[in-house]
Amino acid sequence: MRNEDLRESFVVGELMQDGVLAMTLSDIDRGIIGSAVPTGEILAFGSFEELGGGAFTSRREVGVINIGAPGSITVGDESFAMNRLDSLYIGRGDHSVSFKSDDPADPARFYFVSYPAHASYPHKRVTQAEAHRIDLGEGKTCNERTIFQSLRPGIVESCQLVMGFTCIAEGSVWNTFPPHTHDRRSEFYFYFDLDDDARVFHFMGKPDELKALAMSNEEAALSPSWSMHCGVGSGAYSFIWSMGGENQEFDDMDHVKQAALA
Structure with a gap:
């Protein structure tokens, strides 16, 4: 393509x-x-x-x-x-x-x-303070970030939707690396808090057929279940991630070795 x-x-x-x-x-x-x-x-x-x-x-x-x-x-x-x-x-x-x-x-x-x-569950608001917070990464690998899991099992009951957002720390640029796949669910990324001239390079595709999307502020990338995904920005940014499919477990993913990327 x-x-x-x-x-x-x-x-x-x-x-x-x-x-x-x-x-x-x-x-x-x-x-x-x-x-x-x-x-x-x-x-x-x-x-x-x-x-x-x-x-x-x-x-x-x-x-x-x-x-x-x-x-x-x-x-x-x-x-x-x-x-x-x-x-x-x-x-x-x-x-x-x-x-x-x-x-x-x-x-x-x-x-x-x-x-x-397939079923009805109660509506529920979740504030940022009520979301499950995970601090990951470190400055020396440029991937220090905070994940807020707001719509997830244990907080909200849903059929298949899980959703939250990630904030990249100043001085970091990677949202996750090495990349990963999860065959049991798709994922959508919505990038925000970028300057007008800033870009996030969203990597997708098979590991041996790497593709890059140059994403502007407030654009969304669709990641099919077969596609690996990760991203790197020209500066700090935030993004909303959402997933749907067979499995709601956040850690259900298959990591891709860096050496497999081509």
Whole structure:
């Protein structure tokens, strides 16, 4: 694949547009990536023919993380206040779902991922402080980072969705290395907190067919279950990771030896 073919197949752009609810349906586990930035009117899920009609959540679960200013999400008759880096799990059901900013001039910036769901579980908000925190890496290998597991077993019950975010420390650039695969689930990466001229080089593909995607701020990379993945930035950055598939165990991965990369 040429660069434009890779981007067309594995990169989701045009996210976080002011006043817009945007979404992309992928054929990778039928996952959906989207965003909502309410700058005036409240933004809400509609009914989509591609999903069989009815409420967006009729047969789906959704994970949302706010990377902007304070806002709120209303699910049915429940309202959840969402500060920066708060997460919300929305369970399957015929719910109305809408997004609102506390101050439309300084809007919330909601990123969401959705997968098909076979059962209904309770909605739940998880603050950054309530997420499971893991500090990894070290400065000498340029991969010092903090992982926040917010929507995961033990915190939130879900069908297949697990979700959280990782913050790279100043002076570090790698989000994980050596890379790894996990054949039992796909993963989506959403990069944020990058300067306009900064880039993250997201590596994917088979170990002996390494490909690189140059990712800008607030773009998402789709990682199929067969693809290894890791990334390195031109400076510190953050990213939201989300996974769906057969296994929800975070450590269920197969590491790729550096010598196998080509």
